[in-house]
Amino acid sequence: MKKDIILAGVGGQGILSIAAIIGHAAVETGLYLKQAEVHGMSQRGGDVQSNLRLSDKPIASDLIPHGKADMILSVEPMESLRYLPFLSPEGWVVTNTKPYINIPDYPNEEDLMAEIGKLPHHVALDAESIAAELGTIKAANIVMLGAASPFLDLEYEKIKNAIVFFFGRKGQDLVDLNLKALEAGREFAQKNMN
Amino acid sequence: MQKLLLLGDEAIAQAAIDAGLSGIYAYPGTPSTEITQYVISSKEAKEKGIVATWTANEKTSAEAALGMSYAGKRAMTCMKHVGLNVAADAFINSSITGANGGIIFVVADDPSMHSSQNEQDSRFYGKFAMIPILEPTDQQEAYDMVHYGFDLSERFQVPVMMRITTRLAHSRAGVQRKSSRKPNELKLPENLKQFILLPAIARKQYKVLLENQVHFEQEAENSTYNTYTPGNDKSMGIIACGLAHNYLMENYPERDIPYPVVKVSQYPAPEEMIRKLYDECESILVLEEGYPLVEELLKGLLNKGKKIKGRLDGSIPRDGELNPAIVGKALGFDIPELTPIPSLVSNRPPSLCKGCSHIDSYNGLNEALEKYGKGRVFADIGCYTLGALAPYDAINTCVDMGASITMAKGAADAGLKPSVAVIGDSTFTHSGITGLLDAVNDKSSITVFILDNATTGMTGGQPSSALGKIEDICRGLGVEEEHIRIIKPLSKKHEENLAVIREELEYDGVSVIIPRRECIQTLNKRMREKFKAKAQEEKS
Numbered sequence: 001m002k003k004d005i006i007l008a009g010v011g012g013q014g015i016l017s018i019a020a021i022i023g024h025a026a027v028e029t030g031l032y033l034k035q036a037e038v039h040g041m042s043q044r045g046g047d048v049q050s051n052l053r054l055s056d057k058p059i060a061s062d063l064i065p066h067g068k069a070d071m072i073l074s075v076e077p078m079e080s081l082r083y084l085p086f087l088s089p090e091g092w093v094v095t096n097t098k099p100y101i102n103i104p105d106y107p108n109e110e111d112l113m114a115e116i117g118k119l120p121h122h123v124a125l126d127a128e129s130i131a132a133e134l135g136t137i138k139a140a141n142i143v144m145l146g147a148a149s150p151f152l153d154l155e156y157e158k159i160k161n162a163i164v165f166f167f168g169r170k171g172q173d174l175v176d177l178n179l180k181a182l183e184a185g186r187e188f189a190q191k192n193m194n
Numbered sequence: 195m196q197k198l199l200l201l202g203d204e205a206i207a208q209a210a211i212d213a214g215l216s217g218i219y220a221y222p223g224t225p226s227t228e229i230t231q232y233v234i235s236s237k238e239a240k241e242k243g244i245v246a247t248w249t250a251n252e253k254t255s256a257e258a259a260l261g262m263s264y265a266g267k268r269a270m271t272c273m274k275h276v277g278l279n280v281a282a283d284a285f286i287n288s289s290i291t292g293a294n295g296g297i298i299f300v301v302a303d304d305p306s307m308h309s310s311q312n313e314q315d316s317r318f319y320g321k322f323a324m325i326p327i328l329e330p331t332d333q334q335e336a337y338d339m340v341h342y343g344f345d346l347s348e349r350f351q352v353p354v355m356m357r358i359t360t361r362l363a364h365s366r367a368g369v370q371r372k373s374s375r376k377p378n379e380l381k382l383p384e385n386l387k388q389f390i391l392l393p394a395i396a397r398k399q400y401k402v403l404l405e406n407q408v409h410f411e412q413e414a415e416n417s418t419y420n421t422y423t424p425g426n427d428k429s430m431g432i433i434a435c436g437l438a439h440n441y442l443m444e445n446y447p448e449r450d451i452p453y454p455v456v457k458v459s460q461y462p463a464p465e466e467m468i469r470k471l472y473d474e475c476e477s478i479l480v481l482e483e484g485y486p487l488v489e490e491l492l493k494g495l496l497n498k499g500k501k502i503k504g505r506l507d508g509s510i511p512r513d514g515e516l517n518p519a520i521v522g523k524a525l526g527f528d529i530p531e532l533t534p535i536p537s538l539v540s541n542r543p544p545s546l547c548k549g550c551s552h553i554d555s556y557n558g559l560n561e562a563l564e565k566y567g568k569g570r571v572f573a574d575i576g577c578y579t580l581g582a583l584a585p586y587d588a589i590n591t592c593v594d595m596g597a598s599i600t601m602a603k604g605a606a607d608a609g610l611k612p613s614v615a616v617i618g619d620s621t622f623t624h625s626g627i628t629g630l631l632d633a634v635n636d637k638s639s640i641t642v643f644i645l646d647n648a649t650t651g652m653t654g655g656q657p658s659s660a661l662g663k664i665e666d667i668c669r670g671l672g673v674e675e676e677h678i679r680i681i682k683p684l685s686k687k688h689e690e691n692l693a694v695i696r697e698e699l700e701y702d703g704v705s706v707i708i709p710r711r712e713c714i715q716t717l718n719k720r721m722r723e724k725f726k727a728k729a730q731e732e733k734s
């Protein structure tokens with residue numbers, strides 16, 4: 001088993017929390033893991049990514065080779081396209097559709113969605129709206145994780161356990177909310193794989 | 195013991211705690227910050243009484259660590275690559291004094307300049323100082339090498355350098371801990387003159403260092419971190435240093451590398467191993483993260499031997515960090531045609547946070563300078579360097595920490611008036627103070643903005659050594675009381691601030707303007723914690 005995942009977003013959007021949850025589930029499964037993160041300057045509103053590598057064999061490189069990623073999981077639509085050179089021809093793009101506009105030359109949104117629509121394997125969802133229906137847009141990242149979950153080759157139970165592990169300290173309400181967010185994202189992906 | 199999932203930086207920190215560390219000193223700098231941060235936040239380190247502290251700059255860190263080594267205890271000092279420029283005097287001379295308690299200089303390089311002004315390769319400093327260098331390949335090796343490094347340092351009474359790069363510093367993997375050992379007892383050097391570098395003593399000490407070179411080479415030869423792996427295809431031999439070894443492996447998923455390989459993770463480079471490789475192979479490929487250090491050694495000035503491939507002959511790009519594709523190409527693999535990035539994707543550079551006080555400072559400064567024209571703002575390093583970008587376009591230089599004040603002075607001496615310096619509070623105490631003293635002593639005509647957001651913002655909000663001291667420092671240096679002006683950078687105070695700035699730009703002498711408002715990130719964090727504490731209180 002090998003899963004190379006690029007997590008993408010904008011500094012401050014919290015992609016590292018998604019990485020931490022997947023990482024926890026992977027370690028519980030007994031997999032090897034390497035996760036390269038971006039710290040420093042880019043965290044100030046710049047484009048950020050994290051290379052998350054899971055495997056049942058020891059992993060050599062901290063960076064995913066070009067053209068080998070199994071998935072790009074992006075919490076921002078334009079950022080989902082920035083790492084296409086890393087995606088394998090069979091790889092999936094799972095992306096949020098809610099733009100984060102902090103630059104003057106952000107592309108036209110229709111063009112952007114059309115570009116995402118052209119990708120051979122993709123799931124695109126408005127994670128904020130789905131999370132808002134459940135009660136808080138703060139759970140949007142967990143909705144995204146749910147949407148990625150069918151492609152992760154990790155037992156769904158293990159991912160749920162990781163959510164319990166991470167939110168447990170903050171009370172049962174938050175655990176339940178995030179489990180619902182996870183499920184909502186997962187359901188969306190299962191119905192809307194393109 | 196269960197494996198811990200740690201960043202390379204954190205692995206080094208945990209290893210230091212486990213290896214009997216007594217003190218760690220650092221000034222923050224990406225990608226080294228998380229080492230010291232980890233020890234500062236570690237309950238275990240606190241219980242063990244380990245001193246863990248942010249200092250004014252890298253030189254003061256290095257010297258404090260050397261003092262701890264003098265007293266017989268294990269010390270670590272951590273910095274980013276350019277931090278070693280600041281600490282270089284202490285670093286190079288510490289190789290002559292030698293060590294007493296084990297001391298490790300951890301230096302984190304940033305090839306590709308993700309968060310830096312350059313991509314200098316610290317291995318050259320290690321070679322310059324003629325001390326052993328450790329360059330871990332992965333997080334586990336980083337952990338193990340700290341124990342080994344302290345031992346090496348104590349055995350040869352010499353400081354040891356550990357060189358890492360961004361990808362290891364900021365990448366997480368499982369790390370197996372060792373059992374922890376006790377710190378050293380306080381014990382002065384046997385020779386109480388060892389650390390006095392008067393010429394007569396320094397000459398002797400230097401000879402000791404020179405005599406040790408052969409031992410350092412022997413250590414590298416026998417080190418388990420340096421390996422020779424045979425291969426049948428002798429058309430090429432490969433030398434892979436540190437992280438580069440991972441990228442080599444990545445290109446052979448079954449690990450069936452046909453060529454002989456020397457892995458180098460400890461320097462001086464293992465001469466015997468490399469000689470064997472050179473003798474048996476038709477050509478050599480050198481893979482190293484950073485500058486072509488080993489490649490230059492092999493090639494020599496005249497390059498009369500076998501073909502050496504690497505950064506110098508174009509097999510590998512001359513600049514930037516390595517990755518699996520670059521290494522794959524150098525190995526002769528076809529790299530498949532890649533999906534291009536769609537043209538509509540635009541760049542997203544970092545930017546000042548919404549609500550950042552620097553925005554208001556720049557709005558004031560820009561407007562006040564309109565009548566003089568552009569090109570007169572000497573800035574420094576920190577979040578406020580982002581004032582170089584649109585829409586502010588407010589600064590003209592960013593060179594090295596502290597250079598704002600001194601460059602503004604030089605330009606003022608040349609006749610540029612007004613000449614403005616912009617420096618952050620932490621950068622000011624890092625290395626702005628001495629430059630301000632120069633300006634005061636020469637009565638240079640400069641206006642210095644000390645942007646006081648009460649933190650070291652760019653590196654994640656570490657405490658600033660300047661906190662609560664800036665006016666006193668300026669006064670102490672001799673800046674006139676009436677030209678130390680404190681303003682509150684807020685848009686509603688824009689007109690008021692503008693008047694102050696205009697006045698001081700006209701003053702023919704040293705004036706200091708201190709825009710003071712807390713960093714929006716640390717403020718938010720403080721508020722969140724307060725909110726949490728309150729919620730906790732209500733619960734109980």
Ligand SMILES: Cc1ncc(C[n+]2csc(CCOP(=O)(O)OP(=O)(O)O)c2C)c(N)n1
Pocket residue numbers: 221222223224252274276277278280575576577578595617618619620621622645647649650651652653658
């Ligand atoms: C010699 C050196 N050490 C450390 C750094 C890393 N560094 C860059 S900016 C910065 C913090 C600056 O803090 P401050 O001056 O208070 O400005 P702020 O970011 O808070 O605006 C640090 C530590 C560096 N670039 N050079």
